[in-house]
Amino acid sequence: MLMHEMMVAQNLLVQITDEAVKQNAKPVAAKISCGKLNAVNDEVLCFAFEAIAKDTLCQDVKLEIEHKPLQAKCKDCNQIFNVEFSKPQCKKCESGDFELLPDAPLILEEI
């Protein structure tokens, strides 16, 4: 099955290559950040990237992936906390009534 990480990897390859050509540089590493709901598996993404970057300008690029927590605001005590999927409740008052805050998008931070 062709996973969505492949599409992420393809977009990454294009963006890194574009920037490297513009700067006339050889890319060696790229830092990515993503939220909880982007459903990106590090291992799969690195594998997909390695596969499509082979024999291109980006073949030596190492990916570093930073995961940002998903935050929510408690409707009872207004506390902002990081959501744990296995225990979805407010860290302060343990209320289960909370609103999810927007998840961090998938971003190519720097190369």
Added chain:
Amino acid sequence: MKKIKIEKKILSENQKCSIENKSLLAERNKLCLNMISSPGSGKTTILVRTITELKDRIKIGVIEGDIQTDIDAERIRATEAPVVQINTEGACHLSAVQISRALNKLPIDDLDLILIENVGNLVCPSAFELGEAGKIVVLSVAEGDDKPAT
């Protein structure tokens, strides 16, 4: 080694295309919904039933996503609703550019509602905006009632 700041959304191409789809639909005043669920939960059954029940009141068009086959599209076709099949050839989700092409093939001006049946997969399709006004999630409780609701 030099560090270059980029700070660009990786899926910006999909995002851009989904916004184009959204404005096209808004201009023509059409409602578009994206149905997602795990395989076999009943997306197609709900679609067929909805089309049949609402046939005399609203005109519905369907964009049918599937990895390989057009079995589901055949079921929709039997209701005489216009349907466009997208085969993802192995990919786990529909992307906005596929929807853009499919919208061109549908007689949108004759329709009130466009329903997208995404690939049967509850994980990946949720990360790809298609330009829809909202999502319909079909949950199959037979697969377990202990899933955390997020």
